[in-house]
Amino acid sequence: MLGDVNIGELSRLTGLPVKTIRYYSDVGLVPEAERSHANYRRYDHSSLVRLEFVRTLRELGLDIATIRRVLDNGVDLASVAAAHAEAISVQIRVLRLRRAALRAVARRDPSPSEVERMTRIAQASADERRRIVDEFFDSIFADLPTASSEEAAKFAEMMRSASPDLPDDPTDEQVDAWIELASLLREPSFRARLREMGRRSFGPSASPRSVPTDMSDISWFTDHVAAAMDRGVTPEDPAAAAVVAEVTARWTAACDRADDAPYRAELIEGLELAIDPRAERYWQLMAVINDWPPIPTTTHRWTWFLSALKAHS
Structure with a gap:
């Protein structure tokens, strides 16, 4: 003592x-x-x-x-400790968001106006994040006939229901993904491409479906093309013609179409519009933010197939 x-x-x-x-x-x-x-x-x-x-x-x-x-x-000390712990959690979150914004600045070497925008994006509240996402969806669905097309309405509902949901205590990776996604959602050319895709799929002059929507068909496609690419087959090789024929045969059967010249011309036009690394990146960032399983990159598979389809049609 x-x-x-x-x-x-x-x-x-x-x-x-x-x-x-x-x-x-x-x-x-x-x-x-x-x-x-x-x-x-x-x-x-x-x-x-x-x-x-x-x-x-x-x-x-x-x-x-x-x-x-x-x-x-x-x-009561316990109450004080709990309140203080919560306050520290908020401070940690703010610091993490600031660090993510600084990392984004360091990677991109942006202009002063871009620095300000990225900082606002990083530190946006939940309501502000919701407004950014809603404004994006409102923009791309503005011309879709959702009121008269059940299929278009279901598609818009699906997209909105799968929106990003940054958790209250996000990881550094999730914050980085949110900053990148928010920037992507604001890209005018990305929005324009999505609007055009929607118009061609659901608009008054929409063409019959040329690519099946069943995920088993899509998975089979990427595996099939991957096997050819792994064998070293280039889009111009004669062996690529067989791959194209197998794919189009399966797709036309699923879509109740004929594998003829008009179908292939339509397929080429549709793939040229749909193949965009930004669309795949959108879903990859969504997976990070929402803690979904990682989404693998397949854009190069689709690009190979499009080149092969052009070469052998």
């Missing part, structure tokens, strides 16, 4: 500066046990325990007034 000590000895025992201990004493956090005949402060074991507690609370970031209320039993 510690006997009475002076402020210098207490400083040596705790490692705290004399000035700090004196301040804590003056504001009532660590009152001295008594005063010596020469009016020097004297502290006992309870003073040491209290001082260590005060130091711990200060290291946790609690202010003097809150610590005083805790010590005077004016407020």
